[in-house]
Amino acid sequence: MSEKTSQPRAGAAPASFSGPCNGAESLVATLVASGVDVCFANPGTSEMHFVSALDRIPGMRPVLCLFEGVVTGAADGYARMAGKPACTLLHLGPGFANSMANLHNARRAQSPVVNIVGDHATSHERYDAPLNANVTGFAEAISHWVCRSRSPRTVAADAARAVQAARQAPGRVATLILPADTAWLPAERPAPRLEVCPASKVSEGAVDAAAEALRSGRKTAILMRGAVLHGDGLRTAGRIAAKTGATLFCDTFTPRLRGGAGSPVVERLAYRGKDILRRLDDFGQLLLVGAAPPVSFFAYPGQESWLTPPHCEILTLSHPHEDGNEALAALAEAVGAPATGAVAPFEPPVLPPPGPLTAESVMRTVAALLPENAIVTDEGITSTLPYTALLATAAPHDYLPLTGGSIGGILPLSTGAALAAPDRKVVCLEGDGSAMYTLQALWTQARERLDVVTVIYANRSYAVLNQELRLVQAASGGERARSLLDLHNPSLDWTRLAEGMGVPAVRAETTQAFAQAFAAALGQSGPRLIEAVV
């Protein structure tokens, strides 16, 4: 499946389903008719009619995940690569609550996601049975769109609207709550697909103002986010940069970036606020394309949270809900950009010399051996942030980092991305601390035979917090404080954890061992894990 996946026409009748149906059947048929054909699921009793409908309604691929955070993280990864939503299937308030951290990441990634959440039957609610909870309250806290179906007769229409809401630009989280009786009672019929509201057009005024600013001769940073970073817009931005001398940037936690040989070079903003301030100090203006002005990830005593220097004027070409690709095309024309701009050459780094493994030598090896058109997913935090520029001249790839800062996103995200792009290798760069949140994703990768090579940076610590402890100026150094940032005692055995879930794994402690293990993993299909001791 790719972004080119053909979508059913709006109004098209749901495929191969007619005759009497229950609410769950009308739901599944409507989702399929609306172009949603993958369901990441962790169901319970209240979702059994949905589960059973999957056998009668063709076209929906069910994927079992063993924790709800895996369900929603996978839906995020799927959406980032497929450019369309998968649905999730979640069980009641507690199941939804478990899913929320990765929904937060999906929301920050502007990924379209359709959540289907079962609830107790309407008649059962008043008895406050043990699993009773405020599902709507949980859903409203994190979704852009929430609907609780009132009757089996509206389930199909509600589902079509959920997909439409999720696909609204730039991508939204839509949650449909189904009391169990709306799933099991007779429904009318599936609903046809609804037209998706296209991204808004950017006004001519915004294009003219940006063109004038670029012509002023002031040094310009163009900060981009969203579809422009992996579609036509990226090439157009490269042409604009060639004409005007502007520098292209993306934010630190950008959802998806096309990178490597053949793409215009886009510099990823640093993590530390003071590094961003220093970098932007050079510029007289900051042009935003689907992005917001940069702010510090956390606040620190005595340090700036707002990271645009006072002398740097902020201009907006396009907002996230607007068509940035079209806006950049209009801007390229207005400034008289050439037909092509500069792109990165294919000059992968050389393999590191023999020696003990470090975070930097892992990235060097990954960049050196990266296969053409791989998907690189990244939640290595301290182990990867300083080194991702090494990927700039590697083989062409898509880069998918953590977006919302909620660690535990990337093993699930890699799972969903691999499912959306089965003909591409996924290389997942993951910290050991982060991996422990959602390691069940490995089991789904094994079960679905997904082509994911996971590299665990085993530094046996919440390494970022050792830095943060200093930055927030908290007194530190004591044994008790350090015990909360340290993952030794016992040390996690990643090869055994992975093998126990059906994923072949090896440990590497030297640069040679890592290069050998990485090359071998790339040469095989199906999931592999390398514990990189750094």
Ligand SMILES: O=C(O)C(=O)c1ccccc1
């Ligand atoms: O340090 C943190 O507290 C934190 O949550 C985080 C998450 C991702 C990247 C960096 C820090």
